[in-house]
Each structure stands twice: as C-alpha cells, then as structure tokens.
Amino acid sequence: MSITIKQIAKDLQLAISTVSKALRDSHEISAATKARVFAYVSEVDYTPNPYASSLKGRRSGNIAVVLPEVADSFFSEAINGIEKVAQEKGYHVMVYLTHDDAKKEQAIVRDFRNGRVDGALISIASDSQDHRHLFDLSSRNIPVVFFDRICAEVDTASVVTNDYQCGYDATQYLISKGCKNIAFLSLFDDLQIIKNRREGFRRAVLESTLDAHKDMILYLTNDETKNKEKISELLSAKNRPDGIIGSVEKVTTQAYDVCNNLAISIPNDIKIIGFSHLQIAHLLNPSLTTITQPAFEMGKTASTLLFKSLEKKNTAIAREQIVIPSVLIPRGSTG
Amino acid sequence: MSITIKQIAKDLQLAISTVSKALRDSHEISAATKARVFAYVSEVDYTPNPYASSLKGRRSGNIAVVLPEVADSFFSEAINGIEKVAQEKGYHVMVYLTHDDAKKEQAIVRDFRNGRVDGALISIASDSQDHRHLFDLSSRNIPVVFFDRICAEVDTASVVTNDYQCGYDATQYLISKGCKNIAFLSLFDDLQIIKNRREGFRRAVLESTLDAHKDMILYLTNDETKNKEKISELLSAKNRPDGIIGSVEKVTTQAYDVCNNLAISIPNDIKIIGFSHLQIAHLLNPSLTTITQPAFEMGKTASTLLFKSLEKKNTAIAREQIVIPSVLIPRGSTG
Numbered sequence: 253m254s255i256t257i258k259q260i261a262k263d264l265q266l267a268i269s270t271v272s273k274a275l276r277d278s279h280e281i282s283a284a285t286k287a288r289v290f291a292y293v294s295e296v297d298y299t300p301n302p303y304a305s306s307l308k309g310r311r312s313g314n315i316a317v318v319l320p321e322v323a324d325s326f327f328s329e330a331i332n333g334i335e336k337v338a339q340e341k342g343y344h345v346m347v348y349l350t351h352d353d354a355k356k357e358q359a360i361v362r363d364f365r366n367g368r369v370d371g372a373l374i375s376i377a378s379d380s381q382d383h384r385h386l387f388d389l390s391s392r393n394i395p396v397v398f399f400d401r402i403c404a405e406v407d408t409a410s411v412v413t414n415d416y417q418c419g420y421d422a423t424q425y426l427i428s429k430g431c432k433n434i435a436f437l438s439l440f441d442d443l444q445i446i447k448n449r450r451e452g453f454r455r456a457v458l459e460s461t462l463d464a465h466k467d468m469i470l471y472l473t474n475d476e477t478k479n480k481e482k483i484s485e486l487l488s489a490k491n492r493p494d495g496i497i498g499s500v501e502k503v504t505t506q507a508y509d510v511c512n513n514l515a516i517s518i519p520n521d522i523k524i525i526g527f528s529h530l531q532i533a534h535l536l537n538p539s540l541t542t543i544t545q546p547a548f549e550m551g552k553t554a555s556t557l558l559f560k561s562l563e564k565k566n567t568a569i570a571r572e573q574i575v576i577p578s579v580l581i582p583r584g585s586t587g
Numbered sequence: 588m589s590i591t592i593k594q595i596a597k598d599l600q601l602a603i604s605t606v607s608k609a610l611r612d613s614h615e616i617s618a619a620t621k622a623r624v625f626a627y628v629s630e631v632d633y634t635p636n637p638y639a640s641s642l643k644g645r646r647s648g649n650i651a652v653v654l655p656e657v658a659d660s661f662f663s664e665a666i667n668g669i670e671k672v673a674q675e676k677g678y679h680v681m682v683y684l685t686h687d688d689a690k691k692e693q694a695i696v697r698d699f700r701n702g703r704v705d706g707a708l709i710s711i712a713s714d715s716q717d718h719r720h721l722f723d724l725s726s727r728n729i730p731v732v733f734f735d736r737i738c739a740e741v742d743t744a745s746v747v748t749n750d751y752q753c754g755y756d757a758t759q760y761l762i763s764k765g766c767k768n769i770a771f772l773s774l775f776d777d778l779q780i781i782k783n784r785r786e787g788f789r790r791a792v793l794e795s796t797l798d799a800h801k802d803m804i805l806y807l808t809n810d811e812t813k814n815k816e817k818i819s820e821l822l823s824a825k826n827r828p829d830g831i832i833g834s835v836e837k838v839t840t841q842a843y844d845v846c847n848n849l850a851i852s853i854p855n856d857i858k859i860i861g862f863s864h865l866q867i868a869h870l871l872n873p874s875l876t877t878i879t880q881p882a883f884e885m886g887k888t889a890s891t892l893l894f895k896s897l898e899k900k901n902t903a904i905a906r907e908q909i910v911i912p913s914v915l916i917p918r919g920s921t922g
Contacts, residue, residue, distance in 0.1 A: 290693075313698075322657040322666060322682075323866070331657060335684065339691075344698060347657075347682035349670060356674075358625075359611075363648075363679060368703075505867050512870075531658070532840050535847075537872030 255296045264292055276313055276342035314344045315558060316369040318360055320352045320377055320401070324501050326529040326547045327375070330399065333551025334373055341559050343370075350377040352474055361385040365392055371558045371567070373551075375401040378440040395561040395569050399554040400545075401445055402573075409572045411554040415445045418543045418578050419452025422497050422525050425541075427460055429523055429586050431495030435468040435486060437503040446499050449527065453497060468493060472503050479503060483510040487522070498526035504540065519587035525580075538584030546576045590631045599627055611648060611677035649679045650893060651704040653695055655687045655712055655736070659836050660864040661882045662710070665734065668886025669708055676894050678705075685712040687809055696720040700727055706893045706902070708886075710736040713775045730896040730904050734889040735880075736780055737908075744907045746889040750780045753878045753913050754787025757832050757860045760876075762795055764858055764921050766830030770803040770821060772838040784834050784862065803828060807838050814838060818845040822857070833861035839875065854922035860915075873919030881911045 261268040274281045274289040317334055319327050338345045350357040357377045386406050389396050398410040426434050436453045439446050470486055472479040498504025504526030511518050518524055518538055525541045533540040561567045596603040609616045609624040652669055654662050673680045685692040692712045721741050724731050733745040761769050771788045774781050805821055807814040833839025839861030846853050853859055853873055860876045868875040888909055896902045
C-alpha cells in the first residue's frame with residue numbers, strides 16, 4: 253500500500269496543497285521545500301496515480317502539443333515557448349508528431365479523450381480535411397488552442413502570424429531589389445497559412461507593373477526529390493525567374509541546392525527570400541533573407557491562452573485570433 | 588454508456604483482436620478494414636479507455652522518448668527513426684524535453700510510473716547525476732533503452748555511436764590537413780559521449796608530433812553568449828588554434844559566428860570540423876565538415892530493442908551496447 257499525499261503533508265508538517273504543488277514542480281513553491289518533499293517521497297516510495305485521479309475527474313497535469321514535425325526550426329522554437337509557460341504552471345508537455353498525416357493526427361487526438369491530457373495545442377497536418385476529431389475534443393471539454401496551422405472551423409482561440417501581409421511584403425521587397433519575374437514555392441494546396449502567404453504574393457504582383465502572367469506558383473510537397481526536380485525544371489526554363497519566395501524553410505533550402513547544382517548564382521542571377529525561423533540563416537552561403545516568424549512568442553501565447561482556460565471551471569475558449577507579426581530580415585540572398 | 592469493443596466486433600463481424608489492432612492503426616490490418624472500423628467508431632461514439640485498461644494491468648500503447656532538446660538535428664532525426672518503428676507496432680510516441688535539467692528529467696520519469704507509458708527511450712540530461720529515477724523504472728517493470736547519452740549504471744541495452752574513435756579520427760583528419768594547434772570545444776564535463784569524443788582527441792594529440800601542451804580543451808555550456816565570449820578569447824589569443832573540433836552542433840556554429848566576428852577565415856586561418864547531423868551543413872559558408880552520427884538508425888535500433896522487450900511477458904532487457912559508427916564527411920571548412 254503506497255503512502256497518500258495527505259500522510260506526506262502530515263509527516264512534513266506542510267499543507268496538502270503545498271505538497272501537491274511541490275510534486276508538480278510548481279514555481280509557487282520554494283526550491284528548499286521542493287527538495288524536502290522530493291527527498292521524502294523518494295524515501296517513502298510515494299507514487300502519484302494519474303489514472304485513478306483521472307477516473308475521479310481530476311486532472312492529468314499534462315498538455316499535448318500536436319504538430320507536423322520538429323525538424324523545422326519554427327516548430328522546435330514554438331515548443332520552447334510552450335514549455336516555458338507550462339513549466340511555470342507545473343504541467344508536463346507531451347509532444348506528438350503527425351508528419352503531415354491526417355490519419356495519424358486523428359489517431360493521436362482520439363487518444364486524448366479519456367483524461368490523458370487536460371488540453372491541447374495543435375498545428376494541424378497539411379492534409380487534414382476531416383476535422384471531426386478536432387470538434388470532438390471541444391465537445392468533450394478538452395480545450396484546444398491552434399497555432400500557426402489553424403483549423404478555422406473549430407470555435408476556439410488561435411495564434412497566427414500575419415502571413416498574408418508577409419507574402420505581400422516579401423514580394424514587394426524582391427521587386428524593390430529589381431526582380432521582374434518572381435516564383436512562389438508553395439507547399440500543398442489546402443493549408444490556410446500557405447494560402448495566405450500565396451494570396452499576399454498574388455496581390456503584390458497584381459498591384460505591381462510586373463506581368464501578371466509571370467505570376468508563377470510551384471506546388472511542392474514533403475517529397476524532397478520530387479520538389480528538387482520541379483524546382484530544377486522551373487530554373488532550367490528559358491524564362492526562368494529572377495526571384496524566389498520559399499513558403500517554408502525546407503523548400504527554401506531545396507531551392508539553394510538546385511541553384512548550386514545548376515550553377516545559378518544567388519543573389520546575382522536569382523534572389524531568394526524564405527519563411528523560416530532558422531537560427532543559422534546568417535551562416536548560409538549566401539546568408540538567407542528571411543521572413544522570421546515569432547515562433548517562441550506564438551508558442552508562449554497559445555500556451556497562455558490554454559492555461560487561462562484550464563484554470564477556470566468552464567474550460568470553453570472563446571473564438572479569438574491573435575496575430576503576432578513576423579519580421580523581414582534582409583541578408584545576402586537578396587543582394 | 589459507451590459501446591464496447593466486443594460489440595463493435597460483433598456489429599462489424601470482425602474478430603475482437605482485429606478491431607483492437609485497427610484502432611491502434613496496426614500495420615497488420617488492411618487500410619480497408621481500418622477505414623470500416625474508424626468510420627463505425629466515429630458513428631457510434633466509441634472511446635477507448637486507457638486508464639481503465641491500465642488499472643487492469645493492460646498496456647497504454649504509448650512509449651516515451653525523453654531527450655534534452657529538439658533544436659539539435661541529431662535528436663529530431665533520432666525521433667524519426669523511433670517513430671518509424673513505433674508506427675509499425677501501432678504505438679504512440681510521446682516526446683518529453685528535459686532541456687538538460689536533471690530535476691526536470693526526474694519529474695518526467697517519475698510520472699511514468701503508473702502505466703502512462705509502456706517503455707521509454709532516454710537520452711539523459713547532461714547534468715544528470717542522481718540516477719535513482721532511472722533505476723526505479725527498471726524495478727517497476729517499465730523497460731528502458733538508452734541512446735546516445737546513456738546512463739551506464741543502469742542494467743539495460745543502449746545504442747551509441749563510436750564517439751571515441753570519431754574524436755580520434757577528427758583530430759587525425761585536422762592534422763592531415765596541416766593543423767598544428769587544435770582546440771576541442773567540449774560541452775559540460777560529465778556527459779559520457781562528450782568524454783569519449785574528448786579522450787579520442789587527447790589520444791590522437793598524444794600519438795602525434797604535436798606538442799601535447801597545445802592540447803586545448805574549452806568547456807562550454809548551454810549559455811550561447813558565454814560560450815561565444817570564451818571562444819572569442821581563445822581565438823583572440825596570440826597562440827590561437829588553427830583547427831577546431833566542435834563536440835556538438837551548437838558549439839560548432841557558435842565557432843563560425845566568432846570567426847565571422849573576428850574576421851578569421853575558415854578554412855584559410857582555421858579549419859573546423861563538427862559533430863553534427865545538420866541537414867544543411869553543405870549550405871553553410873563555408874560548407875561544414877562533419878562527423879555525422881547515424882541518428883535515424885540509432886533511434887530505429889533503440890526503438891526496436893524496446894519493442895522486442897514489450898512483446899515479451901518478461902520485459903527485462905539484458906545489458907548490451909550496440910555501436911553504430913558515424914561517418915566523417917569532408918567539406919569546405921577543413922580546406
């Protein structure tokens with residue numbers, strides 16, 4: 253028979269809530285008290301039972317972060333922002349990767365139903381079309397906040413950046429640098445953030461003196477080999493672009509590879525700007541001009557909204573969209 | 588009252604095990620059958636209850652991956668290898684980040700005790716000294732496999748790369764390129780893999796005609812600003828090194844930054860080689876010579892060992908160390 257939290261509190265002459273918070277590593281509890289509690293529970297072999305608690309309707313102390321991948325620097329930095337808040341609140345963060353597979357996303361989210369997590373922060377898979385699993389979470393009183401790749405149909409809060417404006421600004425920037433023929437390297441067709449970036453690009457081309465026919469959009473996927481073939485084809489054409497906007501980090505570095513293969517000089521022959529949070533963008537050859545998303549801030553804000561809901565009795569989150577602007581950082585790839 | 592799996596099997600005229608496997612998205616079940624099962628459970632509102640199952644001693648269907656960070660390309664790629672195997676086995680992967688904080692690692696692992704996960708793959712925090720929480724998992728019948736940053740005291744399997752040999756080879760490579768004064772950028776003092784890389788470096792210097800006094804080791808941490816100050820100091824000294832070995836990715840790119848700041852030309856003034864799995868190492872200026880770890884293979888192998896144990900009744904894993912060699916990939920930074 254394992255010892256109860258009540259008994260631990262008694263033995264240590266602490267309040268039950270203090271012991272409980274200490275065990276969750278809450279910032280409200282001093283390091284000294286936590287050390288005492290941890291030393292004691294190690295000794296007496298206390299094991300919190302998350303399942304028993306969940307069955308009684310109490311909380312798991314976990315939040316889930318569901319996102320496509322961690323290889324992209326945007327997502328790895330967003331996790332840091334999320335964890336900063338979660339740690340302050342004494343929660344554990346569990347990261348689940350969908351690899352842009354809607355079926356995997358459904359299976360993961362389906363698994364959240366029975367108290368495994370108290371809430372979720374989700375950046376949806378790019379091929380996510382059937383959103384029933386997301387509606388389902390709300391209806392089960394598991395609050396969700398979307399960030400970056402949002403699902404607009406679900407009534408909740410979301411945190412995004414100003415993708416449309418950034419698509420527009422990136423295009424205008426290339427035009428200001430003398431580009432007359434700009435290609436947009438898109439990713440998938442159905443992801444809202446990519447659509448917004450693309451629409452911003454289209455608008456800027458329409459408003460410019462550039463020939464709207466030259467409004468070139470290349471649709472790429474997660475298949476690196478095929479992407480490079482498509483980009484090679486584009487850059488080998490007679491009327492090849494003199495400017496490229498990469499809608500995400502990986503298609504931008506793929507464009508670098510193709511330029512190297514075809515001995516096309518960046519920025520002399522072609523100028524490149526990419527949506528990216530790459531920490532080492534300045535170390536590339538040439539250094540990469542980026543639209544840098546506020547990844548850490550977006551994660552932090554989404555997480556704060558989720559905890560605001562978790563701290564209330566009624567966990568419903570009102571529909572609200574918070575927009576945190578990105579920043580264009582000029583570097584060598586645009587001359 | 589929610590419907591049971593038995594009833595679903597009856598309604599769909601399938602075996603209970605087939606329904607169960609389909610719900611776990613097992614590869615043993617055809618896509619068509621899975622589609623039928625998923626469509627039906629969406630309709631009838633079936634919810635698997637992981638907590639109830641766990642209390643009855645059944646499995647959670649989750650494995651945990653505990654690692655320091657995901658910003659490092661080694662870890663993000665290792666996760667891909669782990670997920671590949673887990674997906675085939677119909678398991679969910681939950682990723683937990685310790686940020687090299689031993690207390691956080693303890694809190695996370697403590698949380699695994701009561702059936703939340705069936706097993707864990709761990710790459711330990713660099714300041715992890717007290718390993719009781721790791722022993723504790725084994726004694727509770729939760730199998731653990733270590734990868735990369737292992738805890739040698741715990742009796743179980745681990746997957747590493749040939750760090751000592753690679754430290755040795757990297758040093759010999761710089762010597763073959765004419766370096767006479769090589770510095771090793773170490774990370775922390777107590778991480779076994781870094782020790783091994785460093786010892787390989789030391790051995791190569793001792794065996795060479797280089798003055799052993801010039802065996803320079805700089806101890807760095809996770810504090811980027813301080814690291815750069817230390818590297819700046821090293822590279823501003825009169826007798827500055829003409830070769831650098833970066834023991835991990837981030838200290839290597841920090842060395843690039845410092846060289847740029849001090850206008851030290853790579854590879855003319857100084858040659859650099861780094862332990863890294865960076866996908867875009869070839870796009871850096873200059874392209875970075877790397878010791879590339881088999882990150883995907885290491886994740887895959889560790890995961891395979893864990894599932895071998897989970898598929899048995901007795902989950903104890905015999906002590907065994909699997910070594911998968913890294914590869915030195917010469918690029919521009921070493922001339």
